[in-house]
Structure formats: C-alpha cells, structure tokens
Amino acid sequence: MAESMVMVETPHNDFITDQRPERHIRLRSFTYDEIYAATHGFEVDRFLGQGGFGQVYKGFLDSTNQVPGQEVAIKRLDLQGQQGHREFVTEVLILSNVHHPNLVKLVGYCTSHGQRILVYEYMPLGSLNSHIHEYLMTGKLTVKIDIYSFGVVMLEVLTGRMARDERLPESERNLVAWALNFLRRRELDILVDPALQGQCSQPCLEHAFFVVSRCISESPNMRPSMRDVVASLTVMSEVRNRRRLDRGGRSTPTRTIALIGTLDAAHQQELALFRTLDAAHQQELALIGTTRATIREKETEESSA
Incomplete structure (x- = not known):
C-alpha cells in the first residue's frame, strides 16, 4: 500500500508531518477568511453548541448568491483552553487517517491567524x-x-x-x-x-x-x-x-x-388519539418550517444589503 503524508502548519510556519502506510483521507486547509465567510462571522444564528474545548457553528462552504454550499460543522477551539496547538495537530493527524461509517468525517482545518479550527461534515440530526x-x-x-x-x-x-x-x-x-x-x-x-x-x-x-x-x-x-x-x-x-x-x-x-365490537371501539379511541397527536406533530413541523424560512429570508436580505 502506498504511503501517505499529512502536513499541518504550526504557529512558527513550519510543519509537523505524519507519514504512515495507512489509508489517507485528503484534508482541506482553510484560511480564516473562508471560515469567517462560511459562518457569517460566527453569527449567533449559526451557533450549534459548546463543548469542553470550544464552540461549534454551522457553516456553508463555497456558497454563492444563488446556491448554498456544502453544510459543515465548524469547531472553533478555545485558544485559552487546555488543548494546546501540538495536541490540536495530533488530533488532525489521527483523524486524517481514520474513516468509518460511525464516525463524523473531518473535512479540514484552519490554523491561520493563530486559530485552531476543525471542519467536520454536518450531521443534521444532532449529536x-x-x-x-x-x-x-x-x-x-x-x-x-x-x-x-x-x-x-x-x-x-x-x-x-x-x-x-x-x-x-x-x-x-x-x-x-x-x-x-x-x-x-x-x-x-x-x-x-x-x-x-x-x-x-x-x-x-x-x-x-x-x-x-x-x-x-x-x-x-x-x-x-x-x-x-x-x-x-x-x-x-x-x-x-x-x-x-x-x-x-x-x-x-x-x-x-361482541368481543370484536369491543376491540373495534377501543381501536377507534386509539385512532382518534393518534390522529390528534399526528395533527399536533404536523403543526409543530409547520412552525419549524416557518421559522426556518424567516431566518433564510433575513440572511438573504443581509447578504444583499
């Protein structure tokens, strides 16, 4: 099997390399400007959550005015946190050689402007x-x-x-x-x-x-x-x-x-309750859809301004 090499830039503009005969996944090196644009400046509406090492935002890569780009989850590590740059580099090197259906795929990383940012595929159903x-x-x-x-x-x-x-x-x-x-x-x-x-x-x-x-x-x-x-x-x-x-x-x-009649009556009660629950579920979905549409309209207006 052919050898693969991964290079990650350090704060001193040199590189840490990892060369091993494992299956390599090509990672994309992002500039800070690309990350900033993908998250609309890390705006609140794109915030997904916060973990022990930083915040996670939803982003769109390579978007145009007409077509949204690839959905990604962007993990911005806390520069004051416990994870240092060398630990960050090690994480990138390891994840670049790991691929499994049950693991979230690492798309790329960003180290420019002193940042430590990881870009993962976006999982719409959450964690x-x-x-x-x-x-x-x-x-x-x-x-x-x-x-x-x-x-x-x-x-x-x-x-x-x-x-x-x-x-x-x-x-x-x-x-x-x-x-x-x-x-x-x-x-x-x-x-x-x-x-x-x-x-x-x-x-x-x-x-x-x-x-x-x-x-x-x-x-x-x-x-x-x-x-x-x-x-x-x-x-x-x-x-x-x-x-x-x-x-x-x-x-x-x-x-x-008589027993079938009893069962049928119970079934009709269950059916009525199920339909009530289903109607409430559909109303909830409609409300979510309206809210998302409003957010998209707002984003479109802001990008056009």
Whole structure:
C-alpha cells in the first residue's frame, strides 16, 4: 500500500508531518477568511453548541448568491483552553487517517491567524445524546421508560426486525425511526412481518400497531399505562381465541362478535388519539418550517444589503 503524508502548519510556519502506510483521507486547509465567510462571522444564528474545548457553528462552504454550499460543522477551539496547538495537530493527524461509517468525517482545518479550527461534515440530526435511550440521558428508571421498551419489543415481533440492524440500508437501521414514518401515514402493510400474514385478523393487527405507536411516543406523558396495554392485548387475544373456538363449533358466534365490537371501539379511541397527536406533530413541523424560512429570508436580505 502506498504511503501517505499529512502536513499541518504550526504557529512558527513550519510543519509537523505524519507519514504512515495507512489509508489517507485528503484534508482541506482553510484560511480564516473562508471560515469567517462560511459562518457569517460566527453569527449567533449559526451557533450549534459548546463543548469542553470550544464552540461549534454551522457553516456553508463555497456558497454563492444563488446556491448554498456544502453544510459543515465548524469547531472553533478555545485558544485559552487546555488543548494546546501540538495536541490540536495530533488530533488532525489521527483523524486524517481514520474513516468509518460511525464516525463524523473531518473535512479540514484552519490554523491561520493563530486559530485552531476543525471542519467536520454536518450531521443534521444532532449529536448521539439526542437519540439515545431516555435512561442513558436521565439516569432515571421510570415506568414510562419500561413502556417504551415494551413498545420496541412489540414492534420487533410485529415487523420481524431487530431494534437495530446494521445490515440494512442506513434509513432502515433504527427500527423505531423507520417505523414511525409508516405509522404516521398509517401504511401498516409495509410494516407487518410477512410471516404474520393470515395469522391475525386485520382489526387485531391494526390495533396492535396503534398500541405500539402510543408506547414509543417521544413524550412519556402520552404513553399508556401498562394496565391499558394489558387490557388492549387481552381483548385482542380473546378475539383470536374465540375465532378458533367458533371454527371448531365449540362457541357461539355472538360472543365473538361482541368481543370484536369491543376491540373495534377501543381501536377507534386509539385512532382518534393518534390522529390528534399526528395533527399536533404536523403543526409543530409547520412552525419549524416557518421559522426556518424567516431566518433564510433575513440572511438573504443581509447578504444583499
């Protein structure tokens, strides 16, 4: 394998080099003016967050008046912080030789004007702690967390998929995130495991998915109690058992019809609640869209001025 070389400028205008027979990712060396332009002068609207070593801003590389450039996350290290320039250079050299689907890609760096700036690919869904399980975020175990976990297990059973499967396309690896899109559009035929086709009645199947949709709700307060979940599943089980008895001639159809009516009424209540939650979600998305449009109009006016 061919050797690769990375050179990073130091404050004394010399270079630290790294030469090793590893796979090299070409990094771009940015000027401070390029970084400044990409972040609109590190304006507040571009601020994404702050870590232990500095601030992170959203930027657009190589933008024109008509076309926005590549979205990036620009990490501006604190010059008074604990990480010195040599540690910064070491980080650049290491990251230049690291490439993995689970790691954020380093696009380039900037050392001009005495700055220490790293430019990463932009991840629109935020950091990992925005998506990890509630218990890992809060450190507290609650009944509602158990309800969520039960909903995930139930979803695995209904879909025949694992909660996380790296073998699938990226958009389908997270079972909950993938399933929510179809649950909101009520496209349940796409979700159901082919092995369950013909094993459950359509009303039971639909009701099961709506129970799941409540259990995995992002808001803990919107999740049902375990008592409600058990009641729903009990009725579904009764309907299935009665159907079997009816086919064997050991039960009256009237009892089964009554149970189906009970299930249908419960299903309609669940459906009404789901539609209410979905409407609130759509209103929230519309508000976010309006806010973003206003920000873009403001940026356009400022750039034209």
